[in-house]
Amino acid sequence: MTEQHEEPTEDSQEESEKAQDEEADGEDLDRIEPVDLSRFYESAFNPLKDHFKQQNSQLAGIISNAARVRAQWAVPRIAIPVPLGVGAAVETLRKQMADLTGFNDAIRQALEPYTAFQAERWQRLFSSMAEAVRSIYPENLRELAPGLDEMETLLVDEGIPLMWVPAPRTVQALLEAPDAATRRRLIGRRWKGITNDCEAVLEGVEHPALQDARGFALDVVDALRGGHTNAAQALAANLLDSLLRGHVTETLRVQLTRNDFKAKGIKFKLDDYKFKVACTFAPVWYAHAKYFPAKGDAIPRTFGRHPSAHGVSKLQYSRINAIYALMLVTSVIKFFDTEMPR
Template sequence: MAENEAPEGPEPEQVQDSADVDQGEPVDLSRFYASTIKPLQEYLDGQNAQIRKMLTGMAAAQMRPTLPRIVVENPLIRMSAAAETLRKQVADMTGFNDMIRQALQPMHDFYPAQWQNVFASLAEATRRLYPENLRDAAPQIRDLEKLLVDEGIPLMWVPGPRTVRALLDAPTAVARRRTIGQRWEDIVEDCEAVLEEVKHPAMQDACGFALDVVAALRAGHTNPAQALAANLLDSLLQRHFDKAARVQLTNNDFKSNGIKFQLDDYKFKVACTFAPVWYAHAKYYPKNGDPIPRTFGRHPSAHGVSRAQYSRINALYALMLVTSVIKFFDTELPS
């Protein structure tokens, strides 16, 4: 180890157990139909005319829902109540097909062959909402809230599937942080692999600096690695979001007001990418005597340089964050 890290203390102050999602309510067909169409509209548009006609006819005969459109130009678009319902219902992927069959059983009785294909295709399309590193694990919403929001662990595109599984299986926040420290070489390799796949021209300079962080960590230069990653994160937000969006995504005053980042407020990729960015922007005021946090933070990395804040584990958090954000922009920026 290039740095002497202080022993792990108690779990971070912000870590809380998220309430389990209530999955006992009966399925409301009208809400289910509307919520399924919105995030999967691109998929459904490619289905044949006969299937689309069946879906439309079913809706018209029963509940007559409207079909909301996705404004893809705005990555910060707030999800509708229907889309929120979908997110909660399909978070547990293991029961997705059964839920659809129960909701649409009358139509299934009349069109068994056609609906069998629709069920399978919808499940696969929903599975693809996850980046590749999360598809096998398919974490439930309570797991995402716990790791992304309460603990600030990046999960989008990095780390790799085996580390994701280890983090989901770890019993406590301290154990998850320890897992990241123990798997640091694998995580650095995962980040390097994702960065090398980034193709968008606007992300090439940022990729170069992120790969410098990779090289610094491998060489044992953890302090420079953390400092560069923290400033690169700030530069990415400044360059690609206006002030209102930056404030919305980074206004973390949880310690004062108890208000957490709400995954429900954003499209799936935005929510999961920027929840740990929000966590890393927890308010920190040295002039008020705030203690320097041990978990990675953008503000203490700049204004609280110390052995408490600077460590290899925190440098890994910073690298995973900038890798996730770079990959997000790689997939979302217009070509």
């Protein structure tokens, strides 16, 4: 993982003190409920209860009758002495009784409608469950449905946004890339397509409270296309900060952006948050790596909110970092658009 840097003292100390006794206006993301599948399970299983009861009763009858017939015609496993001269007749009868293939076929045929029906029902049930699980993913991840283990390196260790943007083909390429350097080059090569992806998602943002942010994010798109990458990165970095201050509580904002990796080796823990919160804000956490220019910290090459504000330089400002910043604000805006009450 790229080395993390500390934020200027005046920012971090002030935020830490405020976090103890103040809250900004906005949404507490911990109150946003995850997808509730309990009703889905109930609606899926309840219609089957009576059918299962009836079918199980019929099956029990079939098995019970089969057991009685089998007991009547069972062939002893011990030798039975027979009078001389009737051995051949007894052996013929024994073979006839032992040949229960027809009986077994009858049982199988009797069970076929039951097993076929259940297989069809279970297939529909599992398909519905799979669809419900996939629904927690944004549109660009729905068909790929990557697990957290697959995404963790990209989200937490490299700060690559994956929620809502980029498009599925780019996400797949990023997941299949062998290392961080390859992924960063891939984003750099596909910057035009990723910019288009961000624009498409931003155009679909409908919440009234997000229209100003949407407009500024589209300004970032225009700046990038016009070759004004420095302006695009600066606007996106400040827009990200404004979004967090405007739509989450102060305490939660500090929690989501407290990047102590350099000092304490503590990473953002995806399991501590609901799925969409974790995957949206892990790259935001990465972008808030602490950076103290007064302590002589080197300006990082990867995008960061603090070096964008306090370390303006050709090292920090670049087209690829502007793309990272645009992806971040697009992802965060769309998250709020889907979760904030109308």
